[in-house]
Amino acid sequence: MAFWDKWFKKRIDYDVAKVVRASMQGAMLPTTRSRETVSKWEQQFFWYEGIIKRPTLKSSEVMESLKLIRDISPDASMAIWNILRLANNGHELEVEKPNGTVDKRATDYLNSLAPNIGKLYGGGTDQLINVLLLTIYTQGAIALEVELTEDISAVKEFHAVDPSTLDFRRNPDTGEPELVQKQRTGQYKVLNPETVFYYPFDPDVGDPYGRSPILPVLQIVFFQVEVLKDLKKVIHHQGHQRFDIKVLEEAIIDNMPDEIKHQGPEAVKNFVMSYVADVRNQMNQLEADDDFFHTDSVEIDMAGGAIGQSLDATRVIDIINQQVVTALKQLPILLGRNEGSTETHSTIQWQIYVNGIESIQRGIKRILERAYNVALQVGGFQGRAVITFDSLRTSDRLKDAQAEEVETRTKIAQINQGWIDNDEGAMEIVGHEAVAEPKAPVTGQTAQPTPPTPQDNNPDNQGDPNATDESQRSLKKKTVRGLTMVK
Template identity: 25%
Template sequence: MDKKEGGLLNWMKGLLSRRGKRREQKIKRLTKQIGVIEGDNSGSINLFAPLPDDTPFIMLEVYRYLRDNMPDLSDAVWTWKKLCNTGFSLIFDKTTSEYVREQARRAISNLDNRVNSGNGGMAELLDILYASLFTYGSAGLEIVFEPDASFIYDVVPVDVWTIRFAWEGGKWQAYQVHPGGNVRLPAERFMYFALDRDGTNPYGRSILRSLPGVIRIQQRLMDDMARAMHNAGWARMHIQYKPAERLSGETEEEYQQRMEGYLEQLKKELSGLTVDQNIITFDNIDVNVVQGSQRFPAYYETQRAIEEQIITGTHLMPILLGRNYGTTETYGTVQYEIINRQIDTINSKIAKGLEQIYNLELALEGINTSVRVEARSNRSSEVLKQTYAETNRLNLLLKMMESGVITREELREEISKSQLIKSAQK
């Protein structure tokens, strides 16, 4: 293990040993469950709610470090954000004229290009938002208006590890913590997305929350494996030297010096050998090769057990983290459906946020309409089977109407609920 990885292991040990403690100077624990008192350099004090399970806020920085340095966790966050970033569709009311729709689309397109300070626009902003959501369990956006409030000038991401919440006026009020003081974030301009909220706690829960202990074990295992492989995994030469007999009249000290001189000379000559040179010695020197044929089956079994904990902790399936454990098609299909349900839940929150931003922009620009935002589906699993089943269901409804079992109005109502019909109309 190199110096950097060894430093990571020691760093993780130090952080995990301090879990549950607060920073002595900046944070003091209250006896009340409502929150913690957090001071700043200006001497002001705000009543802030703690993270779920009283997790120290410094753990948010730990999650970022793990994401950037642990390949499995980096891949998990990357996979989740790519699965979720499927794009969004704009849906207008049927009564909206085509002229107004075109105006609205143009205004929204211009806004998409402006946001994130023009650095990649809305697509890049959503990528940042999803990365934050699956790293810290939350993401924040701030709306920046043009000085005359004629349109939205920008939408920028907010560093969520600086966000704190205080209970004010019967609701949670967001603050941003800075060394020079705490900044109140206006509710009309600040948007906060939380993943897997815990009861009334306003903060989200990171998917990496359960993994630091497992990562510590993994790093120790990697360290042990590297040491073992370095010691026994490579072939090496074993030189055996039979000392010459002691000369007549030679003292013990002189004999030792002569033998050590021979050994140093032999070591010097052997260390300078190139690949196309041979060893020629007297018969009092034996040269053997110690084969590095040792294997470590126990290591791979242990490593797989740790990988399974990481896969479970990140709510993914083995194949999505580059593993193939020979899972059955049925298991893979069910697991992927569960993942897609989580994606739908998350994207519905993001869609509501985008809907709020877009409708605010339309109102500021004086365009008399509103838009509904809907996340596009990424479901490729069982698509043909679902389509076939839905087609058969619609054909059965038509036959039931022709036979007088149901009325035309009942048929129309059932057809309006069909996901197949809705997809064809988009």
């Protein structure tokens, strides 16, 4: 009987501990199930039809200024050229089934659709990707609409949409933001989230519109224009040589008639002004290839052309160029600036630049995959579209081969030491198990070039055993040790 009492007591203690543990976990849960924080756009004091206000630097006027600068500024135009050519270097489109395998029939369906989209830009996904890349690099956002046929049985077209024409509005019922577009009537139309997609690039907290990567170029380009205007004035005023025409006062006095001298100061002044005006008119009427004909009362010389002595504009231009390169998120070499750098630094800079291009490609990839998924749904296919852009090389093939050689020799040494087996080494090097055992013993070392001996550099000293050269004695010692080890 005591045994059952002890068993029931343990059971009761276990059940009580279980209830206490569950109660404690429930007590630690938050008392509210709704969101407690408030976004910045929800704190707007004045709501105009619930529209989430765009920041000043992301307004449509600023976006139009960026479009203008990217087309007329040589540096910005070159940056656009680089982005479009490097980011749109080819891609592959496939459809994956829910089990992860490739659906060839669905892939062929999407590939047959790809050449017929983007007809406004010449047709083809490549052209549409170029438009999207240009938009996301300029405005920091992209938008795409999938147009279906009337019977919703197929995709008719993919339309790239200007992101600056779209806004987000707070839904009065749910409080969630929804994508809208202002119509000609002045009313806002709620867009279908299943066919119209908006992707912001590097959005800020509480801001659904995204951030333009080249927005800082506005400040530096305006400064560059002002500096170039001022530099132009300086060059025109000081940079070119000009005629220095001097009218000699003594000659005027000697040639002045006596009756003018006796008429008083006013008559003398009028004579001098008339004399100088005649010389000025004569010089102004000269053509570029005319010769000078004048009396000895006029002396002609050259002046100016000393801008290098008074102003060095290269330092200012260098600072501006550095700011332009930084604002456009480019490398100096890609904008025609040759700056000295080590090979290691150049490689790291290129890798960082390629990572930036890949981040832009991810935005294009996501929005196009969503559009292609709509095409799969209306086409009756189960699966998801996967777009893979061709990768950009970020390393040197020779260095990669050398690194692979070192890794291979290391694995061979580990196999010879018995640390790992042949299959483990093959898996790490080639990605699959070894197909056979080694056919010959491998040392894991490669032949190294033999360094020149002191005898080669000193033909007069033919390996004399009595030689006193310290390096030769050291070499002899190493050779003897090597022979002893071989024995």
